Amino acid sequence: xxxxxxxxxxxxxxxxxxxxxxxxxxxxxxxxxxxxxxxxxxxxxxxxxxxxxxxxxxxxxxxxxxxxxxxxxxxxxxxxxxxxxxxxxxxxxxxxxxxxxxxxxx
DNA sequence: CTAGTGACTGTTT
DNA sequence: AAAACAGCCACTA
Numbered sequence: 001x002x003x004x005x006x007x008x009x010x011x012x013x014x015x016x017x018x019x020x021x022x023x024x025x026x027x028x029x030x031x032x033x034x035x036x037x038x039x040x041x042x043x044x045x046x047x048x049x050x051x052x053x054x055x056x057x058x059x060x061x062x063x064x065x066x067x068x069x070x071x072x073x074x075x076x077x078x079x080x081x082x083x084x085x086x087x088x089x090x091x092x093x094x095x096x097x098x099x100x101x102x103x104x105x106x
Numbered sequence: 107c108t109a110g111t112g113a114c115t116g117t118t119t
Numbered sequence: 120a121a122a123a124c125a126g127c128c129a130c131t132a
């Protein structure tokens with residue numbers, strides 16, 4: 001099912017702590033796949049419902065939730081899951097990366 | 107093998 | 120500030 005690249009991506013996403021978010025590009029870089037942000041989105045879309053991977057902590061470079069396909073259902077779920085972790089959204093439905101971006105040590 | 111697609115992003119209009 | 124463009128590459132048909 002999952003290739004080597006997907007596993008690396010999942011391993012990075014799993015390290016994002018509660019109350020923090022990472023961007024697709026950031027996850028790609030940390031997984032050793034610089035410049036392949038789209039692959040991260042592709043890998044997350046392949047996750048099954050109920051997966052243990054904290055997929056909801058990954059947002060786009062603008063600090064917005066990026067889920068275009070599902071009519072907004074999963075997007076609303078992602079927002080709720082993040083708000084439960086006390087991640088705040090502004091009036092334009094954006095998260096301040098300045099405040100909530102995960103900054104792993106080296 | 108080729109062509110189309112997409113939970114993206116940095117740069118340029 | 121917002122939209123268009125051009126790279127990016129695994130996956131599917």
